[in-house]
Amino acid sequence: MEGQSTVHSAEKPYMCSLCGRGFSRSSGLSRHKRSHSGEKSWKCGDCGKGFYYPSDLEIHRRSHTGERPFTCSQCGKGFTQLSNQLKHQRGHTDEKPFQCPDCEKCYKSSSELMYHQRVHTDERPFRCSHCGTGFKHSPALTKHQRTHTGERPFTCSKCGRGFTQSSSLLRHQRVHSDERPFQCPDCGKCCKSSGNLMSHQRVHTDERPFRCSYCGAGFKHSSDLTKHQRTHSGERPTPSVERDSLSHLNG
Template identity: 50%
Template sequence: MEKPWKCVDCGKGCRTPSQLEAHRRNHTGERPFICSQCGKGFTQLSHLQSHQLRHTGEKPFTCSQCGKGFTRSSHLQRHQRVHTGESPFTCSQCGKGFTQSSNLRTHERVHTGEKPFACSQCGQEFTQLCTLRTHQLVHTGERPFTCSQCGKGFTRLSTLRTHQQVHTGERPFTCSQCGKGFTRLSTLRTHQQVHTGERPFTCSQCGKGFSVSSQLLRHQQVHESYKYKHPGEEPWKSEDSDEGFSYPSELEAHRAPERGRSPALYYEKSCKSSREVISYQRVHTDERPFRCSHFGIEFRRLSHLTVRQQIHTGERLFLCSDSS
């Protein structure tokens, strides 16, 4: 259906002038529909009516596959795409699919560079209004979403819901191949690359692939460190591949198995035990065999993973004897 009424701020199309007027309130901040119970304002009457269901606890729209309830039928339809894998909205520039048209519009700003939402206090610009509102909490210090079990505050409702799964043990996103459960859909998608072997994040300097963008960023620091210490020089290259190395010792360690020798012999660092050698080698290979089951973050050492897990469990092993 044609959407001839366009927003001058972000370009979104609307079917009627009244829809455009309601949408424009997102930019102006006007919220004429006020909840009588909590005072929260909304840009549309339908949004207020859906919000009021939170006070009553009513969720009339239920998913037939997982039983999750929703206050709006549109939210249920959107949720069901998690189970079907359907992504009907496709980017014309890169082919990436999305479950919501609004997510596609936000994604398209990655290609255009458009950031229509600006913070009035610091001038920082954002592609989404919700991101701007969350950012503004940095200035106010407000954390409006509080965990009822431990009292921890959050700036986002979605972050609170993910946190609450630490207390409930719920893992709603399950891998269809191995049955492993996750608290986040994004973590499940990253995990699925273990089965497919996909490594979509590739280093432009040496061609090494990674399943997570954060791993690529860590890896790129190896190249940056080399450039800083050896300006104008190229990384050390292997003769039998295009793989690059930051130090001669790393290249020699790479060639060692072909010569029937241990790679550990070529590392410059002296280690007191074989365990230290293995741990030190991971600095160069970027191997991270210890994975956090909550968020999928990987670590080189088991001790680092153990410390990370205490963030999720809330466990405090070491107490100060001077404090109460």
């Protein structure tokens, strides 16, 4: 009965010695500690991916088998996890039952609330084993670690170029096509990436967010600032840098 009372109350007596996060059960603390140690002893027989717990492995294997045992009663969409089904069903409603005690902003899932609260606490529980840099979310750590390992798991099917992020691959693939899905609301010009659109919109707003540390002059693009700063340093640009400085003009 003692174990049950801590689950239903706000009491979290089991504290992680590494990051200070509290848990209502010792099993929750044990599970959490593996995120710091990197131990993933449960391996997928299909792809070799490792997991901290057998339950996580079971959920992952559904990505290979296609099994989706949890179905939305509203639209019939299937899910590999019950938590994903419940989170999805809130998309059919405006229910946001998880409220931040600091700013009262509400969220549809407890995980979204937990991520948000790190804005207030600046907690960075995910540490890079190579350089010690901390991150608020595990996906950010995964992306960062590729700067150390050189891993580029997302490959372009057209040219074979590899990327550290799927978003970078999608952006690159537009080079091989004329797809320009980002349209300027002011003039209708279409761009291949949101970054190029944002850069273009400064034509309309005259925003100059890049400031010279020498003289305070403002520029619309970082490449223009880099070129300008050479008037102070006397450094001559390389041909590749000059090409990069023109890239924002091509959308």
